[in-house]
Amino acid sequence: MIPGLVQILLWQGAGELASHFLLPSIPGPVLGLVFLLVFLNLRGRVPENLALVSDTFSQHLGLLFVPAATGVILFLPQLREHAWAVVLALLGSVLLTVAVTALVLKGLSRKATHE
Amino acid sequence: MSRPLPIHEIWVYLSGSPLLALILTLTAYQIGFYLYMRSNRNPLANPVAIAVVIVAVSLELLDMPYAKYFEGAQFVHFLLGTATVSLAVPIYRGFRELRGRMGPLLLALMSGGLVSIVSAVGIARSLGADHAIIGAMVSKSVTAPIAMGVAERLGYSPTLTAVFAVITGILGAVLARYVLDALGIKDWWQRGFAIGVAAHGIGTSRAFSIHPEAGTYASLAMGLHGILGAVAIPLVAGYIPLF
Numbered sequence: 001m002i003p004g005l006v007q008i009l010l011w012q013g014a015g016e017l018a019s020h021f022l023l024p025s026i027p028g029p030v031l032g033l034v035f036l037l038v039f040l041n042l043r044g045r046v047p048e049n050l051a052l053v054s055d056t057f058s059q060h061l062g063l064l065f066v067p068a069a070t071g072v073i074l075f076l077p078q079l080r081e082h083a084w085a086v087v088l089a090l091l092g093s094v095l096l097t098v099a100v101t102a103l104v105l106k107g108l109s110r111k112a113t114h115e
Numbered sequence: 116m117s118r119p120l121p122i123h124e125i126w127v128y129l130s131g132s133p134l135l136a137l138i139l140t141l142t143a144y145q146i147g148f149y150l151y152m153r154s155n156r157n158p159l160a161n162p163v164a165i166a167v168v169i170v171a172v173s174l175e176l177l178d179m180p181y182a183k184y185f186e187g188a189q190f191v192h193f194l195l196g197t198a199t200v201s202l203a204v205p206i207y208r209g210f211r212e213l214r215g216r217m218g219p220l221l222l223a224l225m226s227g228g229l230v231s232i233v234s235a236v237g238i239a240r241s242l243g244a245d246h247a248i249i250g251a252m253v254s255k256s257v258t259a260p261i262a263m264g265v266a267e268r269l270g271y272s273p274t275l276t277a278v279f280a281v282i283t284g285i286l287g288a289v290l291a292r293y294v295l296d297a298l299g300i301k302d303w304w305q306r307g308f309a310i311g312v313a314a315h316g317i318g319t320s321r322a323f324s325i326h327p328e329a330g331t332y333a334s335l336a337m338g339l340h341g342i343l344g345a346v347a348i349p350l351v352a353g354y355i356p357l358f
Contacts, residue, residue, distance in 0.1 A: 008200050009197060011203075012200045026268075027261070027265060027268060027345060029195070029199035029200050029260070030199060030346075032200040033206075034203075034342065037210075040204070041210075046207060046208070050201075051204060054203075055204075057194075057201045058198075060144075060148075061198055061260065062163040062316070063166070064191055064194050065195060065260065065281075066140050066144055066163060066166045067140060067184075067185055067189065067191050067192040068192055068195075068263060068273055068274050069167045070171055070184070071181060071274035071277075072167065072171070072275070073171045073174070075247070075272070075275055075278075078247065082243070082245060084242060085243060085244035086239065086279075089242070090252075090255070093230075093231050093238065093256070094231075094286045094291075094314060095290065095294055096231075096234045097228075097230050097256060097312060098227075098287065098291045098294045099298060099309075101226065101227030101230075101308065101309040102295055102300045102308075102309035103298060103300075104219075104226045105220070105305045105308060105309065108222060109219050109305070
């Protein structure tokens, strides 16, 4: 597990450096993700110790945003005041997103099978 | 002969170290995860939502300010970046399996991603929400660790973004099937991909629990939306009239 974690931390470090010096609009960890993706593509497979760390993180990704999400207690009065706007925006947006994504996929793949 | 420590001395010691915040965070998540498994992975019993409620109530009872809690919990928070990097592995696995369908998938992703932003911002703005709320709507359909990083760079609240992302995930995981049934979408890969674009990680685990093919495509959609969001949202944000 430790070799995998070391690799991921190094890619994260590379991403942070690239973000700081080259592409300040993109967060460092995302650049680290892209670097690792390129590396995996060149390598042609996922090393076992890397897969182990990644699967552990994916399974409990939610734990990592508990500290930040708890900050919602500082926004409660504001959220209460705009409760309807928040609820309807989130609801409307997720329904429309599912619908549009699925319809575009369906339309494009139908065209592809007809050709 | 050691005299017993007075309880408040123990308390002062504990609350001064990161230990208390870490115990609180991990225990709350453990309880949330246990309830989630007990409910047969029902998206309504979302472990993050349960954990946030438990931590928030505990802070209230302990009379502990949020800033003080975060000082200790930042060690968990820090790992978000590391976890973001490790998302490369599931994306790579998805890429390898699905090379042939990449064109339609990318077009669907871009349309879905744009709709998620425009509709959320549009509805929130027309109903008179304030700046902080509208700003946090922008990246809420992207997987939370990336969404928070993007929000931070753009000067929006990462906290509200995380909260909206979790609620979006729960809503999508619960409601997507009704939309997909109504539209007559039958193929598992199309259903999974649409859920992944709209409801990131929470939708993805829901998709996996329904059908493996839907899960694979949902997880690919979540990963691609994460990368696209991180690259495109900072570029697009300047052109969307937020306020």
